Amino acid sequence: LLQGYAEEHAIQDLLYYLADGLRRKSIGLDTYLKHVRELSRKQFILRATMRKCRQIAGLPLK
Incomplete structure (x- = not known):
């Protein structure tokens, strides 16, 4: 989950640049x-995967 979060932000940075x-x-x-x-x-696939992981772990969804 942490790696996915970091990867998502890296993609955001790439899109900006x-x-x-x-x-x-x-x-x-x-x-x-x-x-x-x-x-x-x-990024879409990454966000969907992170959302699924959060659901399974019982963490709040963004």
Whole structure:
């Protein structure tokens, strides 16, 4: 659960820096969209897994 939490925040940081790179025109739109789609999918699965773990452990859900 702790690793998932850290991984989720790392993905948030990556998404922020990808947006910053796009804004500064360091990366192209195609590259940006490819990575955002990939990271968003991973983040969704991670959040669902963490939610399931919290349910099983009897911890409060966010």
